[in-house]
Amino acid sequence: MxxxxxxxxxxxxxxxxxxxxxxxxxxxxxxxxxxxxxxxxxxxxxxxxxxxxxxxxxxxxxxxxxxxxxxxxxxxxxxxxxxxxxxxxxALEVSKVRQHAVLQSAAILTPKTIAVIGLEAMRDAARSLTPPFITKHNQGGKGLGVQLFSSHAALDATLDAGGYDNSPDSVNLLQQYIEPSEPFITRVEIVDGEFLYALRSSTEGGFELCPADACSIEDAFCPVGTQADSGKFGIRHDVTADDPLVKRLIALCRSHRIDVAGIEFVEDAHGNRYVYDINGTTNFNSAVEAAHGFHGMGAIADLCVRELDGLGAAAAR
Ligand SMILES: Nc1ncnc2c1ncn2[C@@H]1O[C@H](COP(=O)(O)OP(=O)(O)O)[C@@H](O)[C@H]1O
Ligand SMILES: [Mg+2]
Structure with a gap:
């Protein structure tokens, strides 16, 4: 079996x-x-x-x-x-610091980012960023810890009030905020070095953006869930496998042994595309997939079949 x-x-x-x-x-x-x-x-x-x-x-x-x-x-x-x-x-999945490092070494544009260990160092570290900036967790998911600050004083006030939840690994990021030219981010879905599709995810409801069906139910902005076709998620047909950024992301997945990934970028008013999140435990929005004939979990299952066939062939030799 x-x-x-x-x-x-x-x-x-x-x-x-x-x-x-x-x-x-x-x-x-x-x-x-x-x-x-x-x-x-x-x-x-x-x-x-x-x-x-x-x-x-x-x-x-x-x-x-x-x-x-x-x-x-x-x-x-x-x-x-x-x-x-x-x-x-x-190791990449649970560390945005490492994600940033591999993106930078692959010459992929990322927002300016500072890693802070412990909450006390945040105030001073933030002074080296020009507002607006955001905070986020190093071990991030579902937009946890993502808050937008329009001034250093606003961050100070939040910290004074105990209003910032620490990352589970106590490492937090301060990051340049990239104002999207239009209110959405893009998530490039890749399985086994193949581009599946690019998901468009509205930012109008806030920062907690997971496309899973299960998350759409419990967490309003999570892209995984089944009731997920609330208009929040759609397909970007203009982002294809031939896109130079997509090609770079695929090469990055190959060189870091990432078999399954949903990689997010935000585009500014000048057309710069900043990549800021690599999700390995990617979930797929079934409603969007069904509407467009995609099946991310099917692609993962096909990869499993290929791997098991490879094991069988190796054992037979
Ligand atoms: N540098 C940034 N500039 C603008 N928006 C951002 C930036 N970083 C994150 N966001 C917004 O916050 C959301 C959650 O941030 P993200 O880094 O993806 O964390 P998570 O791993 O928790 O999903 C993003 O999908 C995006 O909408
Ligand atoms: Mg994200």
Whole structure:
């Protein structure tokens, strides 16, 4: 039997993925990664592994799972197990500092950003940015910690009032705010080095932007959910696989072993496109996908099939 081990912490996000895997005849074993125990003295089970640990896990009480996942992936890979979005992708997933670093070294435009350790250093660090600027969590997801400040005094007042929630890893970013020329951001969906589509996501409701179906229900601006076709999300047909930025993003995914990614950029009034977020645990908006004939989870499932076929062929040699 061809087995895909799905490592996850949010069961609400699983059905679209497990249905796509099952429809391709794959055996799915779900592993909830938070709590419990794993015998690391024994080899991991056979099959391939799919990492679905989200950087917003702490909002569901699963921060320990985020920390453990880094260890778990190292163990799996030490045994030569294939992990989709393995340790290198995961290290990026949970750190916007690292995302910024790889984007910069790939000569991809990013907003000017300062990393701050501990909240006390934020005031002084912010002085080196010209307002408006935003704050955000290093381990970010769903727009957590993203606040817009139009002056240094406004940040000071927020900090004085205890109005800024610390990142789960205590590292926060101060970042140049890029005023969008039109009120949306773009999310480029990539699976296994292939461009799937570019999602357009309205910024009119605020900063918490996750396209998942499950998030659209619970968190008004999350792009994953099923009731998600509220007009907030759409397809950008003008952003294609031939777009030079898309090509660079694909090359970046390849060179950093990111198998699955939703990468976000915002465009300013001068046409500059700033990339600011790499999501590995990408979820897809089923309503938008259905309307346009896309199927992101299907693309992930097809990748699993290819990987398992590759394992089978290697074993037969
Ligand atoms: N530098 C920026 N300039 C303008 N808007 C931004 C910037 N960074 C983030 N945003 C807005 O905030 C949202 C959430 O920020 P993001 O970095 O994607 O955090 P998360 O990882 O939590 O999704 C973005 O989708 C975008 O709308
Ligand atoms: Mg984002």
């Amino acid at each position: 061809k087995t895909v081990h799905v490592l996850y912490e949010n069961a609400d996000w699983l059905p679209p993925l497990t249905e796509a895997l099952a429809s391709r005849g794959l055996d799915v074993v779900e592993h909830f990664i938070d709590g419990g125990s794993i015998d690391i003295s024994s080899p991991p089970p056979e099959g391939i592994f799919l990492n679905r640990m989200s950087p917003s896990s702490h909002t569901r009480g699963h921060q320990a799972g985020v920390v453990f996942m880094g260890e778990y992936l190292a163990w799996l890979e030490s045994w030569g197990r294939r992990v989709i979005n393995g340790s290198e992708a995961f």
